[in-house]
Amino acid sequence: MKQYSSLLTSLFLLLTFFVKGQTPQDSLDIKQVALDYIESQHNLKPEQFERAAHPRMVKRTFWTNxxxxxxxLRETFTDAMVLLAETYNQNGDKFPENPKKEVVILDIFKKTASVKLIADDWIDYMHIVKLNGKWQIVNVLWQFNDSKQH
Structure with missing residues (x-):
């Protein structure tokens, strides 16, 4: 009976992966995309950002006139974010020595994912899509931890 139960559990888990369509590698790739997004700013590596973002990515936040x-709503696009990655932390003073970069995968379904990135001063919610075998950020909604900064 125990073997039968174990077999059923294994079969159920296997079917769950096939139904949803994602793999453990997808989870690793999605996490890496979110890390590339933030680390490109830490390390002044625009190519790292370009790897993470779809060319038509839009990043939004609320702002106060x-x-x-x-x-x-204030919008930023991929080209501006590439420039930001080139220059934002040029003096090495925009982030702490060991910056916070916690990635929480909220949901994955087949070729789409929702991710929360918790950084030192802000939070980014991302929509990530798998196109032609590659996960890329298409939408970002962010805000400072202190919303008065907006």
Whole structure:
């Protein structure tokens, strides 16, 4: 009976992987995409960002107009993020010595994933898609830990 139960459990787990379509390697690749996104800024490596992001990626946050005090959506695109990765931490003072970079995979379904990246001063929620065998970020919604900074 114990062998039968173990066999059924194994079969169930195997079928779960086939139904959802992702593999343990997909989880590793998705995590690496999120790390490439943040580490490109830590290490001034724009090529690392380009590897992580789809060319049509859009990054959004809410911002407050200083004069009117009205909030609005602010957008950034892949090309601006590549430039940011080249220059943002040029003096090595934008991040702590051991920066926080916690990646939480919220969900994976076949060729799409939702990820939360917890950094030192902000949180990024990412949508990541697998196109032509490669996982890439297509959407980012972020905010500072202290929303008054927006």
């Amino acid at each position: 200083k004069k009117t005090k009205k909030e609005y």
